[in-house]
Amino acid sequence: MIAGVVGELDHHSADYIRQKLDAELVKASNKNIIFDLSKMSFMDSSGIGIIMGRYKNIQKLGGKASLVGLSDQSRRIFEMSGLLKIVPAYETIDEALKNM
Amino acid sequence: MQPINEIKLEFLSKSSNEAFARVVAAAFVSQIDPTLEELADVKTAVSEAVTNAVIHGYENSQGLIRMHCKLFCDAVEIIISDDGVGIEDIELARQPLYTSKPDMDRSGMxxxxxxxxxxxxxxxxxxGEGTTVYMFKTFKSLIK
Incomplete structure:
Protein backbone atom coordinates (compact mmCIF):
# COMPACT_ATOMS: atom_id res chain seq x y z
CA MET A 1 0.00 0.00 0.00
CA ILE A 2 1.24 3.49 -0.85
CA ALA A 3 -0.08 6.16 1.51
CA GLY A 4 0.37 9.80 0.51
CA VAL A 5 0.14 12.52 3.15
CA VAL A 6 -1.00 15.80 1.59
CA GLY A 7 -0.87 18.95 3.74
CA GLU A 8 0.07 19.17 7.40
CA LEU A 9 0.72 16.34 9.83
CA ASP A 10 0.32 17.53 13.41
CA HIS A 11 -1.56 16.38 16.51
CA HIS A 12 -4.79 17.88 15.10
CA SER A 13 -4.67 15.99 11.78
CA ALA A 14 -3.05 12.85 13.25
CA ASP A 15 -6.33 11.31 14.45
CA TYR A 16 -7.88 11.51 11.00
CA ILE A 17 -4.74 10.22 9.27
CA ARG A 18 -4.43 7.32 11.73
CA GLN A 19 -8.06 6.25 11.28
CA LYS A 20 -7.81 6.47 7.51
CA LEU A 21 -4.57 4.47 7.38
CA ASP A 22 -5.76 1.79 9.79
CA ALA A 23 -9.02 1.34 7.87
CA GLU A 24 -7.12 0.93 4.58
CA LEU A 25 -4.59 -1.45 6.13
CA VAL A 26 -7.38 -3.73 7.33
CA LYS A 27 -8.68 -3.95 3.76
CA ALA A 28 -5.27 -4.32 2.11
CA SER A 29 -4.15 -7.79 1.07
CA ASN A 30 -0.51 -6.85 1.27
CA LYS A 31 0.80 -5.62 4.62
CA ASN A 32 3.70 -3.57 3.26
CA ILE A 33 3.33 0.20 3.35
CA ILE A 34 5.18 3.08 1.69
CA PHE A 35 4.54 6.53 3.14
CA ASP A 36 4.86 9.13 0.39
CA LEU A 37 5.52 12.42 2.20
CA SER A 38 6.50 14.45 -0.87
CA LYS A 39 3.26 16.50 -0.69
CA MET A 40 3.42 17.04 3.08
CA SER A 41 3.85 20.76 3.82
CA PHE A 42 4.50 20.51 7.58
CA MET A 43 5.21 17.85 10.18
CA ASP A 44 5.99 17.93 13.90
CA SER A 45 6.77 15.04 16.25
CA SER A 46 3.20 13.74 15.81
CA GLY A 47 4.52 12.27 12.55
CA ILE A 48 6.90 9.98 14.44
CA GLY A 49 4.01 8.52 16.41
CA ILE A 50 1.89 7.96 13.29
CA ILE A 51 4.66 6.16 11.37
CA MET A 52 5.90 4.21 14.40
CA GLY A 53 2.37 3.12 15.35
CA ARG A 54 1.60 1.81 11.85
CA TYR A 55 5.03 0.14 11.65
CA LYS A 56 4.39 -1.74 14.90
CA ASN A 57 0.99 -2.94 13.67
CA ILE A 58 2.16 -4.27 10.29
CA GLN A 59 5.39 -5.68 11.68
CA LYS A 60 3.33 -8.15 13.71
CA LEU A 61 1.81 -9.34 10.41
CA GLY A 62 5.18 -9.63 8.69
CA GLY A 63 4.83 -6.33 6.83
CA LYS A 64 7.50 -3.73 6.09
CA ALA A 65 7.34 0.05 6.05
CA SER A 66 9.37 2.70 4.27
CA LEU A 67 9.34 6.45 3.67
CA VAL A 68 9.63 8.47 0.46
CA GLY A 69 9.86 12.20 -0.24
CA LEU A 70 11.25 13.49 3.06
CA SER A 71 11.87 17.22 3.44
CA ASP A 72 14.99 18.36 5.33
CA GLN A 73 12.75 19.25 8.26
CA SER A 74 10.92 15.92 8.49
CA ARG A 75 14.20 14.03 7.98
CA ARG A 76 15.72 15.83 10.97
CA ILE A 77 12.71 14.98 13.14
CA PHE A 78 12.74 11.30 12.11
CA GLU A 79 16.52 11.07 12.61
CA MET A 80 16.24 12.48 16.13
CA SER A 81 13.89 9.68 17.13
CA GLY A 82 15.95 6.90 15.53
CA LEU A 83 12.95 5.94 13.37
CA LEU A 84 14.94 5.81 10.10
CA LYS A 85 16.91 2.83 11.47
CA ILE A 86 13.76 0.68 11.38
CA VAL A 87 11.72 2.47 8.70
CA PRO A 88 14.18 3.30 5.89
CA ALA A 89 13.83 6.39 3.68
CA TYR A 90 14.20 6.33 -0.13
CA GLU A 91 14.30 8.98 -2.83
CA THR A 92 11.58 7.49 -5.03
CA ILE A 93 8.62 5.11 -4.75
CA ASP A 94 10.32 2.81 -7.29
CA GLU A 95 13.40 2.57 -5.12
CA ALA A 96 11.25 1.86 -2.05
CA LEU A 97 9.35 -0.87 -3.93
CA LYS A 98 12.59 -2.56 -4.99
CA ASN A 99 13.74 -2.71 -1.38
CA MET A 100 10.46 -4.05 0.04
CA MET B 1 18.49 44.23 24.10
CA GLN B 2 15.27 46.02 23.12
CA PRO B 3 12.73 44.11 21.01
CA ILE B 4 11.75 45.72 17.72
CA ASN B 5 8.26 44.22 17.89
CA GLU B 6 6.10 42.26 20.30
CA ILE B 7 2.80 40.31 20.26
CA LYS B 8 0.62 38.60 22.85
CA LEU B 9 -1.94 36.05 21.81
CA GLU B 10 -4.46 34.06 23.85
CA PHE B 11 -6.43 31.17 22.42
CA LEU B 12 -8.48 28.14 23.48
CA SER B 13 -6.71 24.81 23.90
CA LYS B 14 -8.30 23.31 20.77
CA SER B 15 -6.10 21.15 18.57
CA SER B 16 -7.11 23.26 15.55
CA ASN B 17 -5.29 26.18 17.22
CA GLU B 18 -1.95 24.33 16.98
CA ALA B 19 -1.75 25.29 13.30
CA PHE B 20 -3.10 28.77 14.06
CA ALA B 21 -0.39 29.47 16.66
CA ARG B 22 2.52 28.26 14.53
CA VAL B 23 1.32 30.20 11.48
CA VAL B 24 0.98 33.38 13.59
CA ALA B 25 4.50 32.88 15.01
CA ALA B 26 5.95 32.30 11.53
CA ALA B 27 4.15 35.35 10.09
CA PHE B 28 5.42 37.51 12.97
CA VAL B 29 9.01 36.28 12.64
CA SER B 30 8.97 36.65 8.84
CA GLN B 31 9.14 40.46 9.34
CA ILE B 32 12.89 40.17 9.86
CA ASP B 33 13.21 37.85 6.85
CA PRO B 34 14.97 34.72 8.11
CA THR B 35 15.49 31.75 5.78
CA LEU B 36 12.58 29.38 5.06
CA GLU B 37 14.36 26.67 7.02
CA GLU B 38 14.69 28.95 10.06
CA LEU B 39 10.99 29.80 9.78
CA ALA B 40 10.15 26.10 9.66
CA ASP B 41 12.24 25.58 12.82
CA VAL B 42 10.15 28.18 14.67
CA LYS B 43 6.88 26.73 13.34
CA THR B 44 7.82 23.24 14.48
CA ALA B 45 8.95 24.33 17.96
CA VAL B 46 5.75 26.36 18.50
CA SER B 47 3.67 23.42 17.27
CA GLU B 48 5.32 21.12 19.83
CA ALA B 49 4.87 23.54 22.75
CA VAL B 50 1.21 24.28 21.94
CA THR B 51 0.46 20.58 21.37
CA ASN B 52 1.93 19.82 24.81
CA ALA B 53 -0.37 22.43 26.37
CA VAL B 54 -3.42 20.97 24.57
CA ILE B 55 -2.71 17.29 25.29
CA HIS B 56 -0.87 17.35 28.60
CA GLY B 57 -1.57 20.76 30.17
CA TYR B 58 -5.32 20.70 29.69
CA GLU B 59 -5.63 16.96 28.92
CA ASN B 60 -7.97 17.84 26.02
CA SER B 61 -10.33 19.88 28.21
CA GLN B 62 -10.71 23.60 27.48
CA GLY B 63 -8.45 26.29 28.87
CA LEU B 64 -6.49 29.25 27.60
CA ILE B 65 -3.02 29.07 26.09
CA ARG B 66 -0.92 32.24 25.86
CA MET B 67 1.81 32.96 23.34
CA HIS B 68 4.07 35.95 23.88
CA CYS B 69 6.63 36.73 21.15
CA LYS B 70 9.37 39.34 21.11
CA LEU B 71 11.21 40.03 17.91
CA PHE B 72 14.78 41.33 17.81
CA CYS B 73 16.80 42.37 14.77
CA ASP B 74 18.25 38.84 14.39
CA ALA B 75 16.39 36.70 16.97
CA VAL B 76 13.05 35.78 18.50
CA GLU B 77 11.86 35.00 22.01
CA ILE B 78 8.68 32.93 22.33
CA ILE B 79 6.94 32.15 25.61
CA ILE B 80 4.06 29.68 25.59
CA SER B 81 2.16 29.16 28.82
CA ASP B 82 -0.93 27.42 30.13
CA ASP B 83 -2.82 27.13 33.44
CA GLY B 84 -3.19 23.37 33.14
CA VAL B 85 -2.17 20.46 35.35
CA GLY B 86 1.56 21.24 35.25
CA ILE B 87 4.50 18.83 35.11
CA GLU B 88 5.62 16.94 38.19
CA ASP B 89 9.05 15.89 36.95
CA ILE B 90 10.33 18.31 34.30
CA GLU B 91 13.63 16.46 33.83
CA LEU B 92 11.79 13.22 33.07
CA ALA B 93 9.32 14.96 30.72
CA ARG B 94 12.22 16.44 28.73
CA GLN B 95 13.92 13.10 28.16
CA PRO B 96 13.86 11.90 24.53
CA LEU B 97 11.19 9.24 23.91
CA TYR B 98 9.59 9.72 27.34
CA THR B 99 5.82 10.09 27.08
CA SER B 100 3.06 9.91 29.66
CA LYS B 101 0.65 8.98 26.86
CA PRO B 102 2.21 6.11 24.83
CA ASP B 103 -1.24 4.68 24.04
CA MET B 104 -2.06 7.76 21.94
CA ASP B 105 0.81 7.26 19.44
CA ARG B 106 2.71 10.08 21.10
CA SER B 107 6.44 9.75 20.46
CA GLY B 108 7.80 11.58 23.51
CA MET B 109 9.99 13.72 21.23
CA GLY B 128 -1.83 22.28 39.48
CA GLU B 129 -0.61 25.69 38.35
CA GLY B 130 0.40 25.26 34.73
CA THR B 131 3.49 25.25 32.56
CA THR B 132 5.59 27.90 30.86
CA VAL B 133 7.96 27.15 27.99
CA TYR B 134 10.51 29.85 27.18
CA MET B 135 12.28 29.55 23.80
CA PHE B 136 14.89 31.71 22.14
CA LYS B 137 16.41 31.46 18.69
CA THR B 138 19.04 33.54 16.93
CA PHE B 139 18.74 33.50 13.14
CA LYS B 140 22.24 32.79 11.91
CA SER B 141 21.36 34.02 8.41
CA LEU B 142 20.71 37.51 9.87
CA ILE B 143 23.86 37.93 11.96
CA LYS B 144 25.95 40.71 10.43
Missing amino acids: GFTVMESFMDIVEVTSKP
Whole structure:
Protein backbone atom coordinates (compact mmCIF):
# COMPACT_ATOMS: atom_id res chain seq x y z
CA MET A 1 0.00 0.00 0.00
CA ILE A 2 1.24 3.49 -0.85
CA ALA A 3 -0.08 6.16 1.51
CA GLY A 4 0.37 9.80 0.51
CA VAL A 5 0.14 12.52 3.15
CA VAL A 6 -1.00 15.80 1.59
CA GLY A 7 -0.87 18.95 3.74
CA GLU A 8 0.07 19.17 7.40
CA LEU A 9 0.72 16.34 9.83
CA ASP A 10 0.32 17.53 13.41
CA HIS A 11 -1.56 16.38 16.51
CA HIS A 12 -4.79 17.88 15.10
CA SER A 13 -4.67 15.99 11.78
CA ALA A 14 -3.05 12.85 13.25
CA ASP A 15 -6.33 11.31 14.45
CA TYR A 16 -7.88 11.51 11.00
CA ILE A 17 -4.74 10.22 9.27
CA ARG A 18 -4.43 7.32 11.73
CA GLN A 19 -8.06 6.25 11.28
CA LYS A 20 -7.81 6.47 7.51
CA LEU A 21 -4.57 4.47 7.38
CA ASP A 22 -5.76 1.79 9.79
CA ALA A 23 -9.02 1.34 7.87
CA GLU A 24 -7.12 0.93 4.58
CA LEU A 25 -4.59 -1.45 6.13
CA VAL A 26 -7.38 -3.73 7.33
CA LYS A 27 -8.68 -3.95 3.76
CA ALA A 28 -5.27 -4.32 2.11
CA SER A 29 -4.15 -7.79 1.07
CA ASN A 30 -0.51 -6.85 1.27
CA LYS A 31 0.80 -5.62 4.62
CA ASN A 32 3.70 -3.57 3.26
CA ILE A 33 3.33 0.20 3.35
CA ILE A 34 5.18 3.08 1.69
CA PHE A 35 4.54 6.53 3.14
CA ASP A 36 4.86 9.13 0.39
CA LEU A 37 5.52 12.42 2.20
CA SER A 38 6.50 14.45 -0.87
CA LYS A 39 3.26 16.50 -0.69
CA MET A 40 3.42 17.04 3.08
CA SER A 41 3.85 20.76 3.82
CA PHE A 42 4.50 20.51 7.58
CA MET A 43 5.21 17.85 10.18
CA ASP A 44 5.99 17.93 13.90
CA SER A 45 6.77 15.04 16.25
CA SER A 46 3.20 13.74 15.81
CA GLY A 47 4.52 12.27 12.55
CA ILE A 48 6.90 9.98 14.44
CA GLY A 49 4.01 8.52 16.41
CA ILE A 50 1.89 7.96 13.29
CA ILE A 51 4.66 6.16 11.37
CA MET A 52 5.90 4.21 14.40
CA GLY A 53 2.37 3.12 15.35
CA ARG A 54 1.60 1.81 11.85
CA TYR A 55 5.03 0.14 11.65
CA LYS A 56 4.39 -1.74 14.90
CA ASN A 57 0.99 -2.94 13.67
CA ILE A 58 2.16 -4.27 10.29
CA GLN A 59 5.39 -5.68 11.68
CA LYS A 60 3.33 -8.15 13.71
CA LEU A 61 1.81 -9.34 10.41
CA GLY A 62 5.18 -9.63 8.69
CA GLY A 63 4.83 -6.33 6.83
CA LYS A 64 7.50 -3.73 6.09
CA ALA A 65 7.34 0.05 6.05
CA SER A 66 9.37 2.70 4.27
CA LEU A 67 9.34 6.45 3.67
CA VAL A 68 9.63 8.47 0.46
CA GLY A 69 9.86 12.20 -0.24
CA LEU A 70 11.25 13.49 3.06
CA SER A 71 11.87 17.22 3.44
CA ASP A 72 14.99 18.36 5.33
CA GLN A 73 12.75 19.25 8.26
CA SER A 74 10.92 15.92 8.49
CA ARG A 75 14.20 14.03 7.98
CA ARG A 76 15.72 15.83 10.97
CA ILE A 77 12.71 14.98 13.14
CA PHE A 78 12.74 11.30 12.11
CA GLU A 79 16.52 11.07 12.61
CA MET A 80 16.24 12.48 16.13
CA SER A 81 13.89 9.68 17.13
CA GLY A 82 15.95 6.90 15.53
CA LEU A 83 12.95 5.94 13.37
CA LEU A 84 14.94 5.81 10.10
CA LYS A 85 16.91 2.83 11.47
CA ILE A 86 13.76 0.68 11.38
CA VAL A 87 11.72 2.47 8.70
CA PRO A 88 14.18 3.30 5.89
CA ALA A 89 13.83 6.39 3.68
CA TYR A 90 14.20 6.33 -0.13
CA GLU A 91 14.30 8.98 -2.83
CA THR A 92 11.58 7.49 -5.03
CA ILE A 93 8.62 5.11 -4.75
CA ASP A 94 10.32 2.81 -7.29
CA GLU A 95 13.40 2.57 -5.12
CA ALA A 96 11.25 1.86 -2.05
CA LEU A 97 9.35 -0.87 -3.93
CA LYS A 98 12.59 -2.56 -4.99
CA ASN A 99 13.74 -2.71 -1.38
CA MET A 100 10.46 -4.05 0.04
CA MET B 1 18.49 44.23 24.10
CA GLN B 2 15.27 46.02 23.12
CA PRO B 3 12.73 44.11 21.01
CA ILE B 4 11.75 45.72 17.72
CA ASN B 5 8.26 44.22 17.89
CA GLU B 6 6.10 42.26 20.30
CA ILE B 7 2.80 40.31 20.26
CA LYS B 8 0.62 38.60 22.85
CA LEU B 9 -1.94 36.05 21.81
CA GLU B 10 -4.46 34.06 23.85
CA PHE B 11 -6.43 31.17 22.42
CA LEU B 12 -8.48 28.14 23.48
CA SER B 13 -6.71 24.81 23.90
CA LYS B 14 -8.30 23.31 20.77
CA SER B 15 -6.10 21.15 18.57
CA SER B 16 -7.11 23.26 15.55
CA ASN B 17 -5.29 26.18 17.22
CA GLU B 18 -1.95 24.33 16.98
CA ALA B 19 -1.75 25.29 13.30
CA PHE B 20 -3.10 28.77 14.06
CA ALA B 21 -0.39 29.47 16.66
CA ARG B 22 2.52 28.26 14.53
CA VAL B 23 1.32 30.20 11.48
CA VAL B 24 0.98 33.38 13.59
CA ALA B 25 4.50 32.88 15.01
CA ALA B 26 5.95 32.30 11.53
CA ALA B 27 4.15 35.35 10.09
CA PHE B 28 5.42 37.51 12.97
CA VAL B 29 9.01 36.28 12.64
CA SER B 30 8.97 36.65 8.84
CA GLN B 31 9.14 40.46 9.34
CA ILE B 32 12.89 40.17 9.86
CA ASP B 33 13.21 37.85 6.85
CA PRO B 34 14.97 34.72 8.11
CA THR B 35 15.49 31.75 5.78
CA LEU B 36 12.58 29.38 5.06
CA GLU B 37 14.36 26.67 7.02
CA GLU B 38 14.69 28.95 10.06
CA LEU B 39 10.99 29.80 9.78
CA ALA B 40 10.15 26.10 9.66
CA ASP B 41 12.24 25.58 12.82
CA VAL B 42 10.15 28.18 14.67
CA LYS B 43 6.88 26.73 13.34
CA THR B 44 7.82 23.24 14.48
CA ALA B 45 8.95 24.33 17.96
CA VAL B 46 5.75 26.36 18.50
CA SER B 47 3.67 23.42 17.27
CA GLU B 48 5.32 21.12 19.83
CA ALA B 49 4.87 23.54 22.75
CA VAL B 50 1.21 24.28 21.94
CA THR B 51 0.46 20.58 21.37
CA ASN B 52 1.93 19.82 24.81
CA ALA B 53 -0.37 22.43 26.37
CA VAL B 54 -3.42 20.97 24.57
CA ILE B 55 -2.71 17.29 25.29
CA HIS B 56 -0.87 17.35 28.60
CA GLY B 57 -1.57 20.76 30.17
CA TYR B 58 -5.32 20.70 29.69
CA GLU B 59 -5.63 16.96 28.92
CA ASN B 60 -7.97 17.84 26.02
CA SER B 61 -10.33 19.88 28.21
CA GLN B 62 -10.71 23.60 27.48
CA GLY B 63 -8.45 26.29 28.87
CA LEU B 64 -6.49 29.25 27.60
CA ILE B 65 -3.02 29.07 26.09
CA ARG B 66 -0.92 32.24 25.86
CA MET B 67 1.81 32.96 23.34
CA HIS B 68 4.07 35.95 23.88
CA CYS B 69 6.63 36.73 21.15
CA LYS B 70 9.37 39.34 21.11
CA LEU B 71 11.21 40.03 17.91
CA PHE B 72 14.78 41.33 17.81
CA CYS B 73 16.80 42.37 14.77
CA ASP B 74 18.25 38.84 14.39
CA ALA B 75 16.39 36.70 16.97
CA VAL B 76 13.05 35.78 18.50
CA GLU B 77 11.86 35.00 22.01
CA ILE B 78 8.68 32.93 22.33
CA ILE B 79 6.94 32.15 25.61
CA ILE B 80 4.06 29.68 25.59
CA SER B 81 2.16 29.16 28.82
CA ASP B 82 -0.93 27.42 30.13
CA ASP B 83 -2.82 27.13 33.44
CA GLY B 84 -3.19 23.37 33.14
CA VAL B 85 -2.17 20.46 35.35
CA GLY B 86 1.56 21.24 35.25
CA ILE B 87 4.50 18.83 35.11
CA GLU B 88 5.62 16.94 38.19
CA ASP B 89 9.05 15.89 36.95
CA ILE B 90 10.33 18.31 34.30
CA GLU B 91 13.63 16.46 33.83
CA LEU B 92 11.79 13.22 33.07
CA ALA B 93 9.32 14.96 30.72
CA ARG B 94 12.22 16.44 28.73
CA GLN B 95 13.92 13.10 28.16
CA PRO B 96 13.86 11.90 24.53
CA LEU B 97 11.19 9.24 23.91
CA TYR B 98 9.59 9.72 27.34
CA THR B 99 5.82 10.09 27.08
CA SER B 100 3.06 9.91 29.66
CA LYS B 101 0.65 8.98 26.86
CA PRO B 102 2.21 6.11 24.83
CA ASP B 103 -1.24 4.68 24.04
CA MET B 104 -2.06 7.76 21.94
CA ASP B 105 0.81 7.26 19.44
CA ARG B 106 2.71 10.08 21.10
CA SER B 107 6.44 9.75 20.46
CA GLY B 108 7.80 11.58 23.51
CA MET B 109 9.99 13.72 21.23
CA GLY B 110 8.26 17.08 21.74
CA PHE B 111 10.83 18.73 24.01
CA THR B 112 13.73 17.15 22.08
CA VAL B 113 12.42 18.71 18.86
CA MET B 114 12.05 22.11 20.58
CA GLU B 115 15.61 21.87 21.92
CA SER B 116 16.96 20.91 18.53
CA PHE B 117 15.19 23.65 16.57
CA MET B 118 15.63 26.51 19.05
CA ASP B 119 18.83 27.72 20.81
CA ILE B 120 17.38 27.93 24.32
CA VAL B 121 14.42 26.03 25.81
CA GLU B 122 13.51 26.54 29.45
CA VAL B 123 10.56 24.91 31.18
CA THR B 124 9.01 26.06 34.43
CA SER B 125 6.02 24.28 35.90
CA LYS B 126 4.18 23.59 39.13
CA PRO B 127 1.67 20.75 39.49
CA GLY B 128 -1.83 22.28 39.48
CA GLU B 129 -0.61 25.69 38.35
CA GLY B 130 0.40 25.26 34.73
CA THR B 131 3.49 25.25 32.56
CA THR B 132 5.59 27.90 30.86
CA VAL B 133 7.96 27.15 27.99
CA TYR B 134 10.51 29.85 27.18
CA MET B 135 12.28 29.55 23.80
CA PHE B 136 14.89 31.71 22.14
CA LYS B 137 16.41 31.46 18.69
CA THR B 138 19.04 33.54 16.93
CA PHE B 139 18.74 33.50 13.14
CA LYS B 140 22.24 32.79 11.91
CA SER B 141 21.36 34.02 8.41
CA LEU B 142 20.71 37.51 9.87
CA ILE B 143 23.86 37.93 11.96
CA LYS B 144 25.95 40.71 10.43
